[in-house]
Amino acid sequence: MDFDLTEEQQQIRDMVHDLCLERVEPRAAEIDESGEFPWDIKDLFAKHDILAIPFTPEYGGVSGSALTLLVAIEEISKFCVTSSLILSVQSLGSLPIWLAGTEQQKRKYLPPLARGEQLAAFALTESGSGSDAGGMRTRAIKRGDTYVMNGSKTFITGGSVADTIVVFARTDQQADAPARDISAFIVEKTMPGFKLGKLEKKMGIRGSPTAQLFFEDMMVPVANRLGKEGEGFKLAMQVLDHSRPGIAAQALGIAEGAFDLARRYAGERRQFGKPIMEFQGIQFMLADMATQIEAARALTYAAGDALDRDMPAITAGSSMAKLFASDTAMRVTTDAVQILGGYGYLRDFPAERMMRDAKITQIYEGTNEIQRLVIAREVLKEKA
Amino acid sequence: MDLSLSPEQQEIRKLVRDFAQREVKPRAEAIDHSGAFPRDLVDRAAALGLLGILVPDAYQGAGLDHLSFAIFVEEVARYSASTAGILDVHGSVGTEPIVLFGTEEQKRRWLPDLAQGRKLAAFALTEPEAGSDAAHLKTVATRSGHGYVLNGSKIFITNAGEAGLYIVMASTRPGSGAEGITAFLVGGDNPGLKVGPRFKKMGLNGSAIAEVHLDNCAVDEADRLGDEGQGFRIAMRALDSGRIGISAQAVGLAQGALDDAVAYAKERKQFAKPIAELQTIQNKIADMAVKIRAARWMTWKAAALCDAGRPFTREASMAKLFSTDAAMDITLDALQVFGGYGYLEEYPMARRVRDAKACQIYEGTNQVQRVVIAREMVRT
Numbered sequence: 027m028d029f030d031l032t033e034e035q036q037q038i039r040d041m042v043h044d045l046c047l048e049r050v051e052p053r054a055a056e057i058d059e060s061g062e063f064p065w066d067i068k069d070l071f072a073k074h075d076i077l078a079i080p081f082t083p084e085y086g087g088v089s090g091s092a093l094t095l096l097v098a099i100e101e102i103s104k105f106c107v108t109s110s111l112i113l114s115v116q117s118l119g120s121l122p123i124w125l126a127g128t129e130q131q132k133r134k135y136l137p138p139l140a141r142g143e144q145l146a147a148f149a150l151t152e153s154g155s156g157s158d159a160g161g162m163r164t165r166a167i168k169r170g171d172t173y174v175m176n177g178s179k180t181f182i183t184g185g186s187v188a189d190t191i192v193v194f195a196r197t198d199q200q201a202d203a204p205a206r207d208i209s210a211f212i213v214e215k216t217m218p219g220f221k222l223g224k225l226e227k228k229m230g231i232r233g234s235p236t237a238q239l240f241f242e243d244m245m246v247p248v249a250n251r252l253g254k255e256g257e258g259f260k261l262a263m264q265v266l267d268h269s270r271p272g273i274a275a276q277a278l279g280i281a282e283g284a285f286d287l288a289r290r291y292a293g294e295r296r297q298f299g300k301p302i303m304e305f306q307g308i309q310f311m312l313a314d315m316a317t318q319i320e321a322a323r324a325l326t327y328a329a330g331d332a333l334d335r336d337m338p339a340i341t342a343g344s345s346m347a348k349l350f351a352s353d354t355a356m357r358v359t360t361d362a363v364q365i366l367g368g369y370g371y372l373r374d375f376p377a378e379r380m381m382r383d384a385k386i387t388q389i390y391e392g393t394n395e396i397q398r399l400v401i402a403r404e405v406l407k408e409k410a
Numbered sequence: 411m412d413l414s415l416s417p418e419q420q421e422i423r424k425l426v427r428d429f430a431q432r433e434v435k436p437r438a439e440a441i442d443h444s445g446a447f448p449r450d451l452v453d454r455a456a457a458l459g460l461l462g463i464l465v466p467d468a469y470q471g472a473g474l475d476h477l478s479f480a481i482f483v484e485e486v487a488r489y490s491a492s493t494a495g496i497l498d499v500h501g502s503v504g505t506e507p508i509v510l511f512g513t514e515e516q517k518r519r520w521l522p523d524l525a526q527g528r529k530l531a532a533f534a535l536t537e538p539e540a541g542s543d544a545a546h547l548k549t550v551a552t553r554s555g556h557g558y559v560l561n562g563s564k565i566f567i568t569n570a571g572e573a574g575l576y577i578v579m580a581s582t583r584p585g586s587g588a589e590g591i592t593a594f595l596v597g598g599d600n601p602g603l604k605v606g607p608r609f610k611k612m613g614l615n616g617s618a619i620a621e622v623h624l625d626n627c628a629v630d631e632a633d634r635l636g637d638e639g640q641g642f643r644i645a646m647r648a649l650d651s652g653r654i655g656i657s658a659q660a661v662g663l664a665q666g667a668l669d670d671a672v673a674y675a676k677e678r679k680q681f682a683k684p685i686a687e688l689q690t691i692q693n694k695i696a697d698m699a700v701k702i703r704a705a706r707w708m709t710w711k712a713a714a715l716c717d718a719g720r721p722f723t724r725e726a727s728m729a730k731l732f733s734t735d736a737a738m739d740i741t742l743d744a745l746q747v748f749g750g751y752g753y754l755e756e757y758p759m760a761r762r763v764r765d766a767k768a769c770q771i772y773e774g775t776n777q778v779q780r781v782v783i784a785r786e787m788v789r790t
Contacts, residue, residue: 027419027477027714028412035411093411289787303788312787313780317728324707325700331413346700395693402692405672405699 029327035094038079042101045074046109054106057233058379063187064233067109072142076102080117081124086137092268093330096275100326103279104286107383108233110279112145114272115184115234118391119146121265122192122210126253135190135212147188148269149179149213149239150262156181157396159194160205160259164241166195171248173197173211175241178223183390185237186222189215193241194262197255208258212250219244230382267344270391271329274347277355277387278322284355284362284380285315291366308365315358322351342404349397352387359384413707415477422478426485429458438490441616442761445608447572448616451493455486456527460497464506469521476651476713480658484706487662488669489758491765492616494662498655499568500524503648503773504531507577507593511636511644516595520575529574529598533652534564534622535645542778544579545588545642549624551580557631558582560594560602560624566772570620571605574598578624579645582638591641595633602627613764650723651716652773653730657709660730660737660769661702667737667744667762668698674748691747698740705733724786731779734769741766 031039049070057064071077079098081087089095095117102110120139123131138144155161164177175195185191193213201207213220223238253261289312292303302308329347332340359381363370370377388394415423433454441448455461463479465471472478479501487494505524508516523529540547549562560580567576576596583590596603606621636644672695675686685691708729715722745752745759752759770776 027415027710029711029714031411293788303784306781309784310777310780313731313783316783316787317732320725320728321704321708321732324711325704327411328413328703328707331411335412335414342699343703346703349696350700350704398693398696399689401696401699402686405668405695406676406686406692408672 031093031097035091035097038089038094039097039101041074042076042098043104045070045076046102046105050102050109051105054109054376055373055379057106057108059373061227061232063235064109064112067106068112068142068145071109071112076113077116077142078140079113080120081136081140085132086140091330092271092333093327096271096326096330099272099275100279100282103276104283107276107280107380108231110276111183111231111234114269114276115148115188116142116146117272118148118265118269119184119188119190119192121268122148122252122261123212125264125268126210126257126261127212131212131250131252139190144189145184145187147182147184147191148265149182149185149191149193151179151181153178153180157393159262160203160208162194162196162208164193164195166197166209166211166246168197168248173246173248173251175211175213175219175244175246177241179239181226181390182237182239183234185239186225186235191215191239192252193239194258197258201256205259206256208262209255210252210258210261211246212252213241213244213246217244217246229385230379231386266391267340268333270344270348270397271326271333273387273391274322274326274329274351277348277351277384278319278326280380280384280387281315281319281322281351281355281358284359284377284384285312285319287375287377287380288312288315288362288365291369302365311361311365315361318354318358322347322354325350339404342401345392345397345400345404348391349394349401352384352394355384355387356381418474419478419481422474423481423485425458426460426482429455429460430485430489434486434493435489438493438758439761441490441492443615443755445615447618448490448493448496449572451490452496452527452530455497461501461527462505462521462525463501465509465521465525469517469525471521471525475717476654477710477717480654480709480713483655483658484662484665484709487659488666490616491659491663491762491769492614494659495614495617495768496530496569496572498652498659499533500531500573502655503533503652504569504573504575504577506651507533507635507644507648508595510647511593511640513632515632516635520595524575530569530572531575531577532567532569532573532622533648534567534576534578536566537563538565542775544645545591547579547581547591548584549578549580550584551582551592551594553582554628557629558594558634560596560627560629562624564622564624566619567622568617568619568772570618570622571608572618576603576622577635577648578622579641580624588642589639591645592638593635593641593644594629595635596624596627596629600627600629612767613761614768649773650726653726653779654709654712654716656769656773657705657712657726657729657733660733660766661705661709663762663766663769664698664702664705664733664737664740667741667759668695668702670758671695671698671744671747685747694743694747698743701736701740705729705736708732724783727774727779727782727786730773731776731783734766734776737766737769738763
C-alpha cells in the first residue's frame, strides 16, 4: 500500500503551491471584498496549464488523473477558495462531456476548456429542486433536429462567465419515474434564448459568480444532447460521484490554510509571558484540528485513488470524503477564528473569510444531509 | 499512490477473517461473561501462525508487515476486543522490541517461543505513579555481579500472569528521568517476579490485567535489552507501533458495532417499517461508516509508513486518537440503534461500549496523544 503522491503529482502540487503563494494569496482578500470574478487568476491558471489538469492529453490536457486534480484544488484552496472554484467548475462542467460525450462532442468542446480559452459550468439545480434534483421543471421538447428548451436554473456556479454549460432538462413526460425523463445537453452561451439572471450575493466564495440562468425557447441542436434521452439523471449522479471528491479537496485545502494560520499565530502570540501554543487548551485544539485534517485527507485521497483505479463502487467513498472533509473545514475554520481571538473576527486576517468560505462546502454538490442518505443507502445495500 | 492491499495482505485478511468468524465470534460472549482468559483462542491463533506476525522467518515468525498485523487485530476485534487486546499486546509491544533492539542471542532465545505461541509476552512500563508521565517511573535496577536486581511495582500490565516474558522498564540511574531508564527481559518464571490479582474492570473481560511486582528480581546482564539508558527510547518506539495496533482494535470494535447495527436496523420494525428506513437511523449509520473508513485509512497509513521505515509517530498518534474516539462514539450509537435491547448483556452492544472505553485510555491516553501530536507540530 502506497500513500505517496507520484513524482509528477508532487511537481504539480509544488508548482500550484508556489504560484498561488506568489500570485493568488495577495489577491484573495481583494477578490472577497470586491465580489468580482478574478479574470486575472483565470488567465494565470490557463497560462500555467492548471485548467488543463482535468483533461487527458488527447483532448489538450495535461493529466486527467482524479487525484492530481484533487491535489491541485487543495493547494489553491489553501489560499483562495474562489480561485479554486475556477478549476473545480472547469472539471465539473466538462465531466458530463467526458463521461457521456461522443468522440465528436469531446473533440469540439474539451480542448478549448483544457486551454482555458473557454469556461464550463454545470446546471442541474432549480429554485424548486435542490436536493430533490429529479423534480426539475426545465423542459426540452424535440422539434426535428433541435430541442426547444424552456425553464430556469439557479445556484449555477460560474454560470455568468461560462461559455459551455451542461444543462439538465426534462425531455419526456411519459416515463414511469420522474428521474427517467431527464436528459443532458451541451448549451453554449451564444444560443438564442439563453439569458442570464441576477448574480447572488453570498456569505462566502464571493468572487465566484453564482448565477440564475433562463432559457426562453432556446434552440439546442440534437447533436448537443449528451447520451440518450432519459439518461440525464443517471449521468448527473455519475458526475457527482466524480466531482464530490473535488469539494472534499477544496474543504481540505481550506482547513489546512486555516490550520497553518492558527498554528503560526499560536506560536507568535504571547499572553501570560509565553506563546499561547504552550497552553494545553490551545495545543489540544490544534492537535484535534490536525487529526481531523489527516482523516479528511485520507478519505479524500482514497476517493481520488479509487477513481483513478476505476474501482466499481465509488459512490459511498466520494460522499464520505465530501461529508467528512466539509464538516472538518467548518470545524477547523471556526476553531482557527477562535485561536486568533478578536483578530480572527477582523477582515484584516483571512481566518474569518476561510470560515465563511467553508460553510458552502457543507451545502453544495449535495448537502451533507443528502450525503448521509447516499452513504446509508450504500451501507445498507452491502451484504452482511 | 496505490491504496490496494497486496495479494499477501488480502490472503492474511481472508485467513484472519475466517479465524475470527469461526472461532472468536462464538466464544466472545462467554469470554466477557466469565472473564476467563481465552487460552484456547490464543492456542488456535498460534496454530495458524498468527502469534508471530511481526517476527522474521529466521526466528519462526511469519515475517509479515505492520499492515498485516493491523488487519489481524481489526478482524479479531470485530468480535472480541479483549481477545484482540491480548494478541495485540503480545505481538506488538511485547515482541517487537526484541525484533528491533535485541541481540542475536536474545532473538534466538525468545522469538521462536513467542512466534509459535509457546510463550506470551507482556510489556511493563506503567506504574501506579507513572502513567502518562512514564519517564518518572520508580522501579530501579541495581547492578549486582554479572547482572541486575530489579525492585518496584508495575500496574495495568496486560497478559500479567499469562505471559512467559515481561519487557520491564526500570531505572538504572534513579533520579535522572528518561535518560536513566533501561529495558530488561524478565522470564515469567523468575522467582522475583510476582503477579497481583487480576483487576475487575469495566470491560476487556478475559484480558488478564494486573499488577506486577519486582521483588529483588535478579536478571543477567544478557537480559538487558539495548544499552543502559536506552529504555525510554525503546519504550516510545514500542508504543509508536503499539498505537497502530490499538487503532486497529478500535476500528474492529467499531466495524463490529456497525455490522450489528445495520443488521438490526433492517430487521427491527417500528411504525410498520424497518427502522433502517428512518432518516435518523440512516444518519447514524452514515456517520458511523464515514468515521470507520477514515479511521481505517489512518491506521493503514501509519502502518504503511512504519513498514517503509519512515517516521510515523505523528500518524500513529493521530490514528490512535481518531480511531478510539470514533470507536467510543460508534459503539454508543450502535447501542442506541438497538434501543432497550442494546442495554442488555445478551447482545454484544453493551460489551463493545465497555471495551471501547479502554482504547481511549491505554497505550497513552488520548490526552497524551494530543500532546504528542502538538509536539510533532512544533518540530515540523
